[in-house]
Amino acid sequence: MEKGITVRKVVISGVLGAIAILLGVTRLGYIPVPTAAGNATIMHIPAVIGGIMEGWPVGMAIGLIFGLSSFLNATSVLFKDPLVAILPRLFIGVTAYFTYRALKRANPYLAIGVAGFVGSATNTILVLLMAVLRHYLAFGAAVTVAVVNGLPEAIVSVIVTLAVVGAWMRLGSGRKSKLSDDDADDAGEGV
């Protein structure tokens, strides 16, 4: 992976950030689970995918967009608090990236799946931790939410992450931009 900021990283953060916002405003990003924290969400998946694909800064940037949009669109008291809505979301893509990098050598598909799970778990655990610290939820209620919301979220996250990143890795190399520094090796093909 190339160092520094490239057009690719900026654009992918922006585009995946747009999906995070879209899933939020159309309510398609919610799994209807009746608990205190409202619905379970799949809006953290863009952050996971971005983290795996382009590294932790991209994951963090998408997490920030997700956090901002969930803060601005919140329909629950819990997420109208920037400390709950924004801060924990920054780390979703970061943990997903490092999990992926650690396991990549063993088996890339396993690495993607586990990264999807870890990223989702990061969201669940950190958000609920902040909710408890800011006295919105009692500890017992938070544990219930972690199981009832967090588990379906993590499962959906694993499935979607695997499908999207898997497809991108198989097809992606041919479509990659010819001008960015890291693919001097495919400069010869195509055009």
Add this chain to the structure above:
Amino acid sequence: MAEFELTRNMTIGQYLPTGSVVHRFDPRLKLVAFSALVLSICFLGGYLANVVALVFCTLLFSVARIPLRYGLSGVKPAIPFIILLAVLQLLFYGAGFGAGGRVYLHWGFIWVTSDSVRLVVVSAMRFVEVIFLSSVLTLSTSITELTHGLERLLMPLRHVRFPVHAFALMITIAVRFVPTFALEMEKMMKAQASRGAEFGTGQWWRIVQRTKDTFPIIIPLFNIALARAEDLVLAMESRCYTPTEDRTSFKRYRAKPRDWAMLAASLAISALFLWIR
């Protein structure tokens, strides 16, 4: 077909040009003032401070000449959540965190104390205040103004090597692509539905089924988005765009005394909130 029209009830980037004084403030200072107010509201714990803050936020609407119903429409969908959360906090909080104050009701493990009642009322009020504030901000400032303002505000961070311009560009791309992807998604939903797929028609308790229903939409959505990203990268690189170079901008903001006065007033009000608590 109504359930497929995703673009209809999207409020992102909704802007109400009434030309009031709030609309004409410098977006940079408006953002600072907004952040100060929201942060101070997050720390309000008492009844008096929250009543003052609520009155202030309501007054903002009339200053900005925005009808109050725009703010209320943000609160309305939240009412069930507020009530649910309030009940949970009331039932389970008295024994733990809110154990102080007078005990109103004690039955088994349920304690209702004056502290837990205050917690419930105060969190609901803070919620309404933040909704009002952010509605005024987004209704009185266009997305372009907001991103320009944000970019200018973050400029000092360049000294710690924070990529300010890239960051602003990213936010602009994100906001720009939301309606595009909404259209794509609409097309996909209609295409799938015309082949007999069902969305949102399953019973609500069949959570697994309803979640599975969304996969044929969400996964292609990601793929389309990534393909579009590749096209955009190619287009930008072929125009020799580099995100790290210094660049000038077409629009320049110059803060007038009026803007500084607004900022000073907002900071004073935030300080007042924190002082009352």
